[in-house]
Amino acid sequence: MEYLRLLRKPTVLGLWLARGLSVIGERLYGVAVMWSVYASTGSASLMGLVAVLESAPYVVLGTLGRRLVARFSSCRALAWLDAARAAVTAALPFLWSPDTRGTCVLFAVVLLLGILGALFAPNLEALVPGLAEEGRVHQVTGLFDLTARIALITGRASAGLLLLVVSRIELFVCDGAAFAVSAVALGLLARNGGAPAARPTAARPSPRARPLLRSHPRVGLAIGVYGLLPLCSAATTVGMPVLLATRYGAGAGVYGLLTAAVGVGALIGNPLAGHWRPTGWFAVCCGAWAVDGVATACMGLVGRVSTLGLLSALTGLVAPLAAVSLRARLGRFPPAERVRLMAVEHTATHLGSMAGIMLLPLVIRVSPRGSFLTAGATVAVLAAGAHALSTRFLRTAPAPGAAEGDGTAVAGY
CATH class of the missing domain: 1.20.1250.20 (MFS general substrate transporter like domains)
Known part of the structure; x- marks a missing residue:
């Protein structure tokens, strides 16, 4: 199968691993946040607010932040973004508490992770076509689409299973671990040359x-x-x-x-x-x-x-x-x-x-x-x-x- 041949390339394999782990981390984080908000407030409306806070940075940065987004168009920059997401999610159990203050902290973390995700997602997806020669762009795009869909299903299922044996707070630690492994994969990929990327310059601005x-x-x-x-x-x-x-x-x-x-x-x-x-x-x-x-x-x-x-x-x-x-x-x-x-x-x-x-x-x-x-x-x-x-x-x-x-x-x- 063409997908297996693509995965034999170290660069494709490295970015594929990072992509899958990042999506799994996002799903684990999403389930943990929703359960935490509902457990501490009992409000479905506040759960909807979480979804809005998570999406808002994509809208704002996609509309007004073109230069900022373009600054992260490399594997090294994406590794730092996932490292930051790992640190934030792992620290959340020590900052969260089941009261009004803890809920406000949770909303602030959701917004921060939304900003990091809005910087991460379009840049990682823009690196994908550079992993293959011109005639195989469609195939490599299909491979990463499949990766994202499998990771979405796996992330949700894993979150449900983990909640049977660990607390919601411990689930955040698992989430941080997924982001951390993704950061390591991206860092190794950057050290080995990574995927071609284009940063904005004076000659070629964003x-x-x-x-x-x-x-x-x-x-x-x-x-x-x-x-x-x-x-x-x-x-x-x-x-x-x-x-x-x-x-x-x-x-x-x-x-x-x-x-x-x-x-x-x-x-x-x-x-x-x-x-x-x-x-x-x-x-x-x-x-x-x-x-x-x-x-x-x-x-x-x-x-x-x-x-x-x-x-x-x-x-x-x-x-x-x-x-x-x-x-x-x-x-x-x-x-x-x-x-x-x-x-x-x-x-x-x-x-x-x-x-x-x-x-x-x-x-x-x-x-x-x-x-x-x-x-x-x-x-x-x-x-x-x-x-x-x-x-x-x-x-x-x-x-x-x-x-x-x-x-x-x-x-x-």
Whole structure:
């Protein structure tokens, strides 16, 4: 398999290990924080505030911090960021207490870790395309997408198992250990040469997002639609337990099976996405997002749990297809532009997450089924509209190899 051949390269293996451990650390930290907030306050609203505080730095730094973000576009800088995340999470048990002061400290730590994550994520993802030669960018992008999805599943499952044998505070220590090992892996990678990166200089400053997106309108449209995809995720995450309880009389066991169906679909879809190089990346992205939206909307209409399982697997199946196609497209830009576009993509997705967290619970209170219809229809209509807009108004755009700013002439990119 192509993924195994890529992992034989020490540089790919090192960054792959760092990526997986960082995502696991983020999941462990997320579960520990949510449980700590709920245990000390009993407030679901404050749990939502945690999610907003975690996402806000991505929005602020992605919008206003282009020069700051670009300063961390190397393995050495990323190693320091993960070392800082390890220190902060490991220190939290000594700072936290189950009272108002401890909750305020917890919120401050969430904000700080959100800032570190907003500096880390787009830069690490921008390093990935430089790990392979031009013709294998799609495959290496698929490998790291698969890594992130496996780490997400593993991190959540590990957090649940660890909470059976350790306290929430001890879980923070495990979280810090994951970040620390990732920092060591990145440090060793930096010592051995690392992945190529581009820091802003006087001759080549960090590019501004607006002119960049104007020069590449399809990329801007794709990031815009991708930014609202978390609406579907919010519906299936927050709305599904309510839907199962009110419509089917089902509980946590069925919800776990549906979540597993999404994961199985993603694990099947990722190898297909990583090895398939479509000639029209934008059409593939829009098509996958439209299918995801329609499947999510149908979850509010069907009358059988088995059908919900099939629809859940379908959403998991198409998600890697769009994500890998978009990330591979961004990976073909020069490094400085790539970092900026990765940061813009994170800004869009975290804005979408914040919108889902704040708006969908209001819809769920009125109609659990309506939340699926609202989220799914929004994404499906926007995906179809973006494709129609691109087809109608962008026909005269120059050839991709010349206009897309990536220095390549690969068909469809």
